[in-house]
Each structure stands twice: as structure tokens, then as C-alpha cells.
Amino acid sequence: METVFEHKPDFRFRDFVIEKAVALPTEQFEKMLHRPMDDQAFLSENAELMRQDGNGVYHCLLVTGEGRSDGLLVESEGCSYARYAAYVPQAASLRYPALADMNQRLADAVDFIIRDGTSQTSEGNWLLNFWELKKHAGIDVECEPFLQELLGDMLCSRPEVADLTIEDEVFDVTYYLDYCPNCKQEPEAPAFELKQ
Structure with missing residues (x-):
């Protein structure tokens, strides 16, 4: 850049x-x-x-x-x-002021999805229904495949997101555990050397 x-x-x-x-x-x-x-x-x-x-x-x-x-x-x-x-x-x-407004609304929706998922998941996965997104972020993506794909691309560009699936009116997001405060990562077992 x-x-x-x-x-x-x-x-x-x-x-x-x-x-x-x-x-x-x-x-x-x-x-x-x-x-x-x-x-x-x-x-x-x-x-x-x-x-x-x-x-x-x-x-x-x-x-x-x-x-x-x-x-x-x-x-x-x-x-x-x-x-x-x-x-x-x-x-x-x-x-095009309407474009600037839509950009801001989409960015706010992505921020909401990330905040909601990372703060609530205890295993790294989080589901968010389309109606919940509409209720909390004001974006209606039902019957809008272009907006669903655009939000998906925006989510996948975030460092917190490991994987994403969009189906059955749900965003199924897998987060990297480092970004999820409620996820307990198992400590690596120490490697033991065999003595002969």
C-alpha cells in the first residue's frame, strides 16, 4: 500500500x-x-x-x-x-452519496458480525441468521445474493475470520481462536525426549 x-x-x-x-x-x-x-x-x-x-x-x-x-x-x-x-x-x-452510505452500512454490519461472533463463541464457530443481522445492523440481505456475497468477501478479508459459509439464511463464521476471548486453547503438551 x-x-x-x-x-x-x-x-x-x-x-x-x-x-x-x-x-x-x-x-x-x-x-x-x-x-x-x-x-x-x-x-x-x-x-x-x-x-x-x-x-x-x-x-x-x-x-x-x-x-x-x-x-x-x-x-x-x-x-x-x-x-x-x-x-x-x-x-x-x-x-454518489448513496454509495458512501451503503459502504458505511456494510462496514458497520461486518464490524457487528465480528464483534458478536468473537465475543460469544466458546469454540471458534458462530452462526448469525439474516434476520438477526437486519435487527442489529439494519441490513436486510435476505433475497439479496449480491449483498450476501459482498458481506462474505468483506468478512473473509478480516484477520479474525478463518472460514465462512453462507447458506440457509445464515452466516456460519469460523474465527481464529486468538480473537475469541471465551475460547480456551489447550496448552501444547511438552515434548519429552526418550533417554536411552
Whole structure:
């Protein structure tokens, strides 16, 4: 995995509004990522859309690259370069707020399944019915095979999960015992050497 580290980081969050989304050819977007201070014609063409208003809200362009999931929020303040910019790893979630909401709901559901199972199992296995998931996490996956598979993939990417089966409206999860506080692991028997 990679990220950007800044010499003098500023982690104050700021409110923003996306005034327009601009999709660049992949090569142009990658150049902009590496050299955001270079002049960009599309920033000059859209300069009137970008500003900071009297309430401190940044009015931005969402700049993405074709075939890429990441993007940049840019407020050029009248300039032809990215005077103020923020890197966005999953830019599609900004363009589609419903997608961001669903992502959060799915992540919360996975966290619930993991917390529920690891805290209650005494042998490493735990069953969770679809209706229990709906009751506790607010996600209805009954008759939704895509959501079932998506949650399954998310669960299997967690370090706590050793195995998963989804059938008969049940998530059957096997957890690694190290993550289950109620599981008593048998200590390994000491190895004895035979003396001759």
C-alpha cells in the first residue's frame, strides 16, 4: 500500500461542495498527481466554480482519471494549478452519496458480525441468521445474493475470520481462536525426549 506523507501535515477537516466532476485521460491525471502545481487548462476554464465562501466552505472540482477509483478535490482559487487539493482514495463515494452510505452500512454490519461472533463463541464457530443481522445492523440481505456475497468477501478479508459459509439464511463464521476471548486453547503438551 502507498500513501503521501507531508512534511508539515495539516489534518484540520474542512467543509466542501463538489461543483463539477472532471474526468481526465489516465496519463493526464497521473501527471497531475505527481505535479499538482503544473498549469492545467481545465482548471482555468472552470476557475469561476472554485472558491472558498464566507462560511469557509471550499467549492471544488472533483478530478478523476479514466479507469481509476481515486481522485482529487481541487480548489484553485482562480489559479490554473491545484492551489488547494485533497487526495481522495475512493472518489466514486463522493460523486454518489448513496454509495458512501451503503459502504458505511456494510462496514458497520461486518464490524457487528465480528464483534458478536468473537465475543460469544466458546469454540471458534458462530452462526448469525439474516434476520438477526437486519435487527442489529439494519441490513436486510435476505433475497439479496449480491449483498450476501459482498458481506462474505468483506468478512473473509478480516484477520479474525478463518472460514465462512453462507447458506440457509445464515452466516456460519469460523474465527481464529486468538480473537475469541471465551475460547480456551489447550496448552501444547511438552515434548519429552526418550533417554536411552
